Amino acid sequence: MSTSSGVGTSSGAGRALVAVYGLFALAATARAVVQLSTKFSEAPLAYLLSALAGVVYLVATFTLARDTPPARRVAAAAITAELVGVLTVGTVSIIDPQTFPRATVWSAYGIGYGFVPLVLPVLGLLWLRRSRQTPDAG
Amino acid sequence: MIPTLAYSVVGLTGVAALWGLLTAAVNRAPGRAQLLFAAGVELVVVVQSVIGFVGLAGGFSPAEPATTVGYLIGILVLIPAAWLWANVERTRFSGLVLAVAAFGVLAMTLRLLVLWVPA
Numbered sequence: 001m002s003t004s005s006g007v008g009t010s011s012g013a014g015r016a017l018v019a020v021y022g023l024f025a026l027a028a029t030a031r032a033v034v035q036l037s038t039k040f041s042e043a044p045l046a047y048l049l050s051a052l053a054g055v056v057y058l059v060a061t062f063t064l065a066r067d068t069p070p071a072r073r074v075a076a077a078a079i080t081a082e083l084v085g086v087l088t089v090g091t092v093s094i095i096d097p098q099t100f101p102r103a104t105v106w107s108a109y110g111i112g113y114g115f116v117p118l119v120l121p122v123l124g125l126l127w128l129r130r131s132r133q134t135p136d137a138g
Numbered sequence: 139m140i141p142t143l144a145y146s147v148v149g150l151t152g153v154a155a156l157w158g159l160l161t162a163a164v165n166r167a168p169g170r171a172q173l174l175f176a177a178g179v180e181l182v183v184v185v186q187s188v189i190g191f192v193g194l195a196g197g198f199s200p201a202e203p204a205t206t207v208g209y210l211i212g213i214l215v216l217i218p219a220a221w222l223w224a225n226v227e228r229t230r231f232s233g234l235v236l237a238v239a240a241f242g243v244l245a246m247t248l249r250l251l252v253l254w255v256p257a
Contacts, residue, residue, distance in 0.1 A: 015227060016234035019220055023242045030212055034204045 007131050008067040009075065020120060021061040025036055027113075028105045029054030037104070043102035049089060050104045053117075056082045060124065076128050083121035086110060090118070139193065139254040143186050144247055150179045151244040158237030159208045167228040168236060172220065176236055180217040182242060188216055191251070209253065213246045 009070035009110035010018055019063030032051035040047055056078050094101045100107055154176055161168050168176075190210045200206045220239030224232035 010227065011227060013231055013234075015223065015231045016238065019235040019238040022219065022223075023216065023238055026212060027242075028213070030208045031205075034208050038204045072156060095224070 009064045009072060009128065009131050010067045011131070012078070014064065014067075014131060015087060015124060018061060018065045020116070021057055021064060023131075024105070024113075024120065025035065025054065025057035025061045025115070028057050042116070043100065046100040046102040046104050049100070049106065053082075053085060053105045056085065064124070064127075072128060077124070079121050079124040082117075083125070086117050086121065091102075139186070139190050139250060140142075143182070143189065144251050147179070147186055147247045148183055148244055149196060149229065150182060151240040151247070152247065152252055154240035155237040155244065158233040158235070161233035162230045162237070165230045166213075166233070169232050172233070172236070173225075176201065176217055176221055176240070179240070179243075180221075183217065183247075186247070187211070190244050199257045200253055201255055202253055206250065206253045209246050209250045213243050213250070214244075216242045 001062040006016065028050060032047065032054045035043075035047040035050055051061055059078040060075055060082065063078065082138075086106045086109060089100070089104060089106035093107040103112055105113060109115055157172055157175065158168065161172065187210045190206075194200075194203070194207070194210075216239040217236075220235050224235040
């Protein structure tokens, strides 16, 4: 428990993780911009959630890449929000499809993206723990 | 969009993705040939996007114009961004970074082929 891996969030495997986050930041943000600017009235809630997902992915990408203690805290908050988001939206989209008549990146737990949106926050939180720079007290 | 060119992009990005996974699996950083290949793939992607935009300017109107434009721009940035990110710290994970970008371009190109239908 007292050993530190000495690896920051943007080093080693973290570089690949940041790359995946970057890909989703681009995909979700671009999708939200198109949806909000061309057909917002069709499904306002779904499209606002797309935008929220885009922002969460952008924040996670940049804070994981930056790898300073404050950035790690923001990354942890963003990735936690991401996990809550994909679980909530995923569940609601299956139980009550009327709520989200148009797909978001988190619909059905990210089925449209090979369930990567469901796996990514779990990997992100595990990586934040694993790459911790300060040794554990216990 | 020219289907033959699009499928070439799909094939080339598929090779780039597998190559990245392979060097990661054998614990090697991407070599010069691999990086040059990625740059070459990007050139073909640029040609494809330019042809797409020429088609749009020439009067072709797809069913979802905004989404189509988004994809035509989006596929341009992935490989250069991954190339730079992979080169800052060269490890086995650089190959994974290249593979992620290549796979992204592959998926987006397949999506573009579906989107490229008249309104």
